[in-house]
Amino acid sequence: MTTIALATCADLPSLVDDDASFLTALCDRGATADPVVWSDDSVEWNDFDAVVVRSIWDYYRQPAAFDDWVDTLADADCDVWNHPDMLRWNSHKFYLRDLEGRGVSTLPTEYVESGGDVDLGTIFDERGWDELIVKPAVSAGAFETKRIPRDAADDEQSWVDELVARKDVLVQAFAPDITDGEWSLVFFGGEYSHAVVKRPEAGDYRVQEKHGGSVHVETPDEGLLEQAGDVVDAVAEEVGEEPLYARVDGVERDGDFHLLEVELIEPELFFRVDSGAGDRFAETILERV
Structure with a gap:
């Protein structure tokens, strides 16, 4: 057994x-x-x-x-x-830089190592962003994550300085598309299984249910599905093995998929939205044992 x-x-x-x-x-x-x-x-x-x-x-x-x-x-x-x-x-979000190097579309990002210098005003000016997101490179569930508009740069600088003193950090362009919904596409053994769209509570940007977000069952079109599959392929090329499971999270903009995260450690896989998903995952596991 x-x-x-x-x-x-x-x-x-x-x-x-x-x-x-x-x-x-x-x-x-x-x-x-x-x-x-x-x-x-x-x-x-x-x-x-x-x-x-x-x-x-x-x-x-x-x-x-x-x-x-x-x-x-x-x-x-x-x-x-x-x-x-x-x-x-x-486990370390600098992996996004590796995937970008393999042709995956990601959000514009500054990768800042612990102890580095971050000047929010300079980033806003040089990047031309109106809002940005600051998050630790090792994090989940919006832990120690902030959305910062340009006019709050001075007020939030000390918080950013303290965070960077302790941790590697990502400073990313805020994606306003997330208010329309963040796609989560689930793959088992490299094959697409099912998808949901997560939407934040009105006035928020966090899509997690614990922050008031909601989950909706939707079907991706062929273009979106192909681009999400390319992310899984890029992971396999980077690490040298196809993931048993992967949840590809991102936003769609004018037909292009922009990766926010690829979850390979502990993602919620939304089995509840697809009655066959549990069977598909079990079969994928047992094929590998």
Whole structure:
């Protein structure tokens, strides 16, 4: 019998409710699938045939512990998805620069290493932006993220200075298109599965449901789907392995897809919007074990 650990966090020891369908699908196919807390030092990962990283939603708050855990998985005698190299690469948002180098359309971005100098007024002037977003390179769920208009540059400079003193940071052009909706396209084994559009609450830009955002089932056109697939292909070329799962997040502008994030570690996969998605994911996992 195939034994699979589904890595989660201490706050979600039984996974998120949305993952129930693929957990059931694995069990229906004769696999043993157990949620296991990633940060539990007592876990023997070698006891499993495979580890599928799922809802480790607190990893970015413990970056050193996360790095050590990924090293442990890399040395373990079991399959790990996504691959440890992919986890390391995707955990730091400077990966966007790598994908841009492979032809993926991303938002205009300043990549600032910890301890560097950032002058918001200068960035606004040189880039010609009216608004920008500042976020840590290791972050999730809009953690320590701010939307800053040009006329607030002086007031927010001290906050930015403090953030850059501690962390690598991205300074990005704000994408007003996000108020129309952010696409999330889900791929299993490189094949498109399903998609949703996430929309922020009126007056906000954050699309996460915990910030008031909403999720809508929509079907991407062929052009958008092809461009999202190109992102997954670029990931495979960059890291050297096709991801088991990928959620490609971005905005559409005049028919062009602009990548915001490609989620390869702990994305919500929106199984609830597609009755067949859990089965497709379970099949993809078991084909690789």
